[in-house]
Amino acid sequence: MGWAGYGVTGAASIYLIGMTGAGKTTVARSLAAALRYRPVDVDELIEAVAGEPIPAIFAADGEEGFRALETEVLGSVAAFVKCVVATGGGVVVRRENWGALHAGVVVWLDVPVAELAGRVGGDPGRPLVAAAADKPGGVQGVLTDMLTARGDAYAQADVRVRAGGGQTPEEVALAVAEALLTFIADNPPRFGGKDAAAPTAAKGG
Ligand SMILES: Nc1ncnc2c1ncn2[C@@H]1O[C@H](COP(=O)(O)OP(=O)(O)OP(=O)(O)O)[C@@H](O)[C@H]1O
Ligand SMILES: O=C(O)C1=C[C@@H](O)[C@@H](O)[C@H](O)C1
Numbered sequence: 001m002g003w004a005g006y007g008v009t010g011a012a013s014i015y016l017i018g019m020t021g022a023g024k025t026t027v028a029r030s031l032a033a034a035l036r037y038r039p040v041d042v043d044e045l046i047e048a049v050a051g052e053p054i055p056a057i058f059a060a061d062g063e064e065g066f067r068a069l070e071t072e073v074l075g076s077v078a079a080f081v082k083c084v085v086a087t088g089g090g091v092v093v094r095r096e097n098w099g100a101l102h103a104g105v106v107v108w109l110d111v112p113v114a115e116l117a118g119r120v121g122g123d124p125g126r127p128l129v130a131a132a133a134d135k136p137g138g139v140q141g142v143l144t145d146m147l148t149a150r151g152d153a154y155a156q157a158d159v160r161v162r163a164g165g166g167q168t169p170e171e172v173a174l175a176v177a178e179a180l181l182t183f184i185a186d187n188p189p190r191f192g193g194k195d196a197a198a199p200t201a202a203k204g205g
C-alpha cells in the first residue's frame with residue numbers, strides 16, 4: 001500500500017477497541033504490517049500468561065478473574081511504543097483501563113450487530129457469545145445488550161471508524177490509517193505535530 005511505512009502516530013501506539021467480532025485482531029495485523037508497527041493482541045497475551053485459552057479462564061475464575069488479568073496485561077503493553085494493539089471487546093468497561101489505552105491513540109471499530117452476529121455466532125472461543133445459545137434473544141440479543149451497556153465507553157475513543165458493510169480487513173485498515181491522519185492533523189500538540197508545544201526544561205531545585 002502507498003501509505004506503508006508512515007509513522008502516522010509518531011511513537012504512539014494505536015489501540016483498537018470495539019465489540020467482539022469487530023475485527024480488532026484481524027485489522028491490527030494488517031494495519032501493523034502496513035505501518036511497520038508491532039502487532040499485539042491482548043487476548044493472546046492473556047492466554048499466554050494464564051497458560052490456557054480464554055474459555056478455560058472464564059470457567060475457572062469467572063469474568064472477574066479474566067478482567068483482572070486483562071487489566072494487568074494491558075498495563076504492561078502500555079510501556080511499548082509503535083504497536084497496533086488489538087484489545088478484547090470488554091476492555092472498555094473498567095475505568096482504570098482507560099489510563100493504559102490513553103498511552104496511545106484509541107480507535108473504535110464500529111460494526112453493526114447483525115454483521116457481528118454473523119461473524120462470531122456459535123463461536124465457543126468467545127464465552128460471552130457462546131452463552132447466548134441458552135438465552136431467548138440468541139446471539140443478536142446478547143450482542144445488542146452488550147452494545148447498549150458498552151456503547152458510551154466505545155464512544156470515548158479518539159477516532160471512530162465504521163468498519164462494516166462488507167469492507168475487507170485491508171480496506172478497514174486503510175480507513176483507520178486515513179482517520180488517524182485526520183485526527184493527528186487536528187490534534188498536533190498531543191502527537192508532536194508542527195504546532196506541538198516545545199518541551200519545557202525541568203527546573204532544578
Ligand atoms: N472486515 C471483515 N470482513 C469480514 N470478516 C471479518 C472482517 N474482519 C474480521 N472478520 C472475521 O470476523 C471474525 C472476528 O474477527 P476478529 O477476531 O478480528 O474480531 P475481534 O474484534 O478481535 O473480536 P474479539 O473482541 O472477540 O477478540 C474472524 O473470523 C475474522 O476473520
Ligand atoms: O467482549 C468481550 O467481553 C470479550 C471479547 C473477547 O475479545 C475476549 O476478551 C473475551 O472473550 C471477552
Ligand SMILES: [Mg+2]
Pocket residue numbers: 024025026043086087088
Ligand atoms: Mg480479538
